[in-house]
Amino acid sequence: MLPIFFVGLNRNKSELPSPxxxxxxxxxxxxxxxxxxxxxxxxSINGRFVLFNVWAxxxxxxxxxxxxxxxxxxxxxxxxxxxxxxxNRADALNWLVKLGNPYELTIEDKLGRTAIDWGVYGAPxxxxxxxxxxxxxxHLGPLTEEDWxxxxxxxxxxxx
Amino acid sequence: xxxITLLLLSxxxxxxxxxxxxxxxxxxxxxxxxxxxxxxxxxxVCQNQSIKSSNVFLAVDLRNExxxxxxxxxxxxxxANYLVDRYGEFVLYRPRFSGGLxxxxxxxxxxxLIGLFMTIKIMRTKISQPSKLNxx
Numbered sequence: 003m004l005p006i007f008f009v010g011l012n013r014n015k016s017e018l019p020s021p022x023x024x025x026x027x028x029x030x031x032x033x034x035x036x037x038x039x040x041x042x043x044x045x046s047i048n049g050r051f052v053l054f055n056v057w058a059x060x061x062x063x064x065x066x067x068x069x070x071x072x073x074x075x076x077x078x079x080x081x082x083x084x085x086x087x088x089x090n091r092a093d094a095l096n097w098l099v100k101l102g103n104p105y106e107l108t109i110e111d112k113l114g115r116t117a118i119d120w121g122v123y124g125a126p127x128x129x130x131x132x133x134x135x136x137x138x139x140x141h142l143g144p145l146t147e148e149d150w151x152x153x154x155x156x157x158x159x160x161x162x
Numbered sequence: 163x164x165x166i167t168l169l170l171l172s173x174x175x176x177x178x179x180x181x182x183x184x185x186x187x188x189x190x191x192x193x194x195x196x197x198x199x200x201x202x203x204x205x206x207v208c209q210n211q212s213i214k215s216s217n218v219f220l221a222v223d224l225r226n227e228x229x230x231x232x233x234x235x236x237x238x239x240x241x242a243n244y245l246v247d248r249y250g251e252f253v254l255y256r257p258r259f260s261g262g263l264x265x266x267x268x269x270x271x272x273x274x275l276i277g278l279f280m281t282i283k284i285m286r287t288k289i290s291q292p293s294k295l296n297x298x
Contacts, residue, residue: 021250088219114223121248123206123220 020121020140027054027135028119035086035094035108042109047083048135051158053128055105055145056085056117059093061125067144068101074150075104080158084108087117087125130154186229199228199241202255 022028027044034040047054055071057064075082084105086094091110098108111117120129130139138157141149187193205221224245231241245253 019250021247088223114219115227118223118227118248121250123249 020137022121022129022137023140025137027131027137028116030109030111030116030119032109032111032116035084035091035110036098038091038110042107044135047081047107048131048133050133051080052131053080053082053154054085054131055082055129056087056120056122056125056127058087058089058125059097060089061087063144064126065101067126067146068104070145070147070150071104072102073147079155081106085116085120085122086110087122088112088114130157132157186225187232192232195238196229196232199232199238200225202242203228203245204253204255206249206253 027048029044031041031043034042053074071082074080082105084107086108088111091112094108094110098105109116120127124142126144128141128145129137130141132138139153141153185193186196203224205218205224228241231244236244242254
């Protein structure tokens with residue numbers, strides 16, 4: 003009993019385990035932020051390892067992690083897909099022009115319905131999806147080089 | 163005076179922030195179910211507040227989603243499953259009797275049994291081995 007108690011004490015209370023780990027990518031059909039005439043669904047992102055990043059211009063942590071996302075995208079280590087969550091399209095496009103666009107695809111979730119299906123409750127949130135379309139990791143808060151090296155990279159090299 | 167006005171205004175602002183706008187359903191039964199469900203769902207951004215009493219947009223989105231699910235005829239259980247599938251057991255204030263939580267639900271009975279077992283065992287040893295005092 004006591005060990006369980008201490009493990010519980012050390013857990014970060016604001017970090018909730020996601021029930022989506024080990025599950026298939028939730029299905030969705032949403033427009034591309036860059037070109038709304040294009041629709042994107044889960045099939046368009048599956049088939050390889052993907053870093054699925056939930057962001058918004060109103061989110062402070064997203065600005066914080068943006069430079070790292072840019073660096074990571076330049077290294078071409080993984081395909082990056084962005085989910086722009088409950089944002090203003092013009093603001094979001096402006097953000098990508100000004101700060102750079104690390105995403106191969108950016109999905110616009112204006113109403114937040116898809117974010118609910120992904121169990122998103124606070125941006126930024128980053129999911130790692132394997133080549134079978136299974137979610138294998140979720141990171142809460144701004145992503146750093148350290149998080150990437152410790153929590154993400156081993157999961158990718160282990161299965162590739 | 164300015165301070166008092168400011169204080170009064172800020173109180174008003176916070177009241178306005180908490181009030182939900184009008185009933186979600188005309189059907190009284192549906193409205194009652196809706197009220198019960200949203201009071202049981204935790205607002206994950208503002209933990210320790212139900213989505214009934216929060217106007218953070220995630221809470222608004224979740225309320226709308228629950229409204230939608232109710233209006234297409236989903237049962238309370240289906241709605242609870244829908245939320246738990248996405249956000250985990252933590253999203254419900256009253257965790258259900260399932261999964262890893264079974265241990266927590268059964269723990270009191272388990273420890274009571276251990277206690278009883280130990281009491282019986284100690285009493286038996288005491289009876290079968292009279293104390294040194296009696297042996298003189």
